Amino acid sequence: MILFLKDGRTADSPDVLPDGHKLEKGDGVYYLAYAMGRMSSIWGEDADEFRPERWIIDGIFQPESPFKFVAFHVIYKIVFLQILLLDKTFL
Numbered sequence: 001m002i003l004f005l006k007d008g009r010t011a012d013s014p015d016v017l018p019d020g021h022k023l024e025k026g027d028g029v030y031y032l033a034y035a036m037g038r039m040s041s042i043w044g045e046d047a048d049e050f051r052p053e054r055w056i057i058d059g060i061f062q063p064e065s066p067f068k069f070v071a072f073h074v075i076y077k078i079v080f081l082q083i084l085l086l087d088k089t090f091l
Contacts, residue, residue, distance in 0.1 A: 007031055 008030030011023040023029065040047045044054070055062050
């Protein structure tokens with residue numbers, strides 16, 4: 001059995017998503033990181049291929065914003081690192 005976890009948030013107040021979808025307070029927004037990592041609308045038509053060269057232009061690495069690709073869960077990593085740094089600062 002394969003289990004795919006969903007991540008999400010609940011709106012604290014009415015809001016509008018970038019695509020124009022309106023949220024009311026308490027509405028949930030969920031996504032499947034596993035599926036997003038394979039979406040051709042995000043990664044291109046060759047989404048199912050491992051191609052790190054897609055970020056190399058003219059021989060130079062062109063990094064994307066780490067927040068663009070939710071599948072990498074960058075928020076959790078940044079918060080964890082901030083906690084570690086703060087703990088070391090106040091020791």
